[in-house]
Amino acid sequence: MKKLFLILLCLVLFCCVGSDTEFLPQTVSEAKSRHLFIKEYLPTENKVIINQGEYEIVEAFTSFKFNSKNDQTINKNFFAFSVRIKNLKTGKAGLSLEDSDHSQFLDFHCDFCGGINNDNLVLYYNDISKRESLDSIKIGFKDKNGNEKIVYFVKE
Numbered sequence: 001m002k003k004l005f006l007i008l009l010c011l012v013l014f015c016c017v018g019s020d021t022e023f024l025p026q027t028v029s030e031a032k033s034r035h036l037f038i039k040e041y042l043p044t045e046n047k048v049i050i051n052q053g054e055y056e057i058v059e060a061f062t063s064f065k066f067n068s069k070n071d072q073t074i075n076k077n078f079f080a081f082s083v084r085i086k087n088l089k090t091g092k093a094g095l096s097l098e099d100s101d102h103s104q105f106l107d108f109h110c111d112f113c114g115g116i117n118n119d120n121l122v123l124y125y126n127d128i129s130k131r132e133s134l135d136s137i138k139i140g141f142k143d144k145n146g147n148e149k150i151v152y153f154v155k156e
Contacts, residue, residue: 022066024080024117031063038062038079038131041153047088048141048149050106051099055141058084058093060153062134079131083121083139083153094119107140107148114139 031037041060048055060083064074087096095116099105106121108114114123123137135155140148 022068024065024082024120024122025063026082026118026120027084028059028061031061034066036063036065036074038064039134040156041081041137042156043083044152044154045149048085048151049143050095050141051101051104051144053096053099054088055085055095056088057151058086060084060137062131077126077128079125079128080117081123081125081134081137081153082117084119085121105142107142109138109140 025031025034025036028037028040039062041062043057043060046057048057060081062079062081064076064079066072067075084093085095086093090096095102100116102114102116102121106114108123110123113125114121116122121139123139125131125134137153138150139153140150142148
């Protein structure tokens, strides 16, 4: 009975909340076309190793998001820094499965502010006052031996 209740609760939450969730734009062009774009950033290194995989940093940018799919008002109390990467071996966007343990191979140099959103690496900011003063951001990329390469992203 308890399992049935939990399953029903999950279904209700998914149907009521999950279906209206608005996600971050995945590319600079998408952010610009939806009027969510803030700034573009350039990395100090274009290629990084994450675990065993070699990746190219395709683009990095800050953007807003909408309140929800049904409420297309821009949420100006929140913004995010997104990094699009491409696996050089497969040509696919995002981390491969063997490299996807971001807590082990990525260091966002902050507490509870970084993660993965679809295929992008993302840092989340709830302090909107940082939006204009955020001149550079650093992310550490670690190989399988734990060697970390720090990449700085500088406002264009």
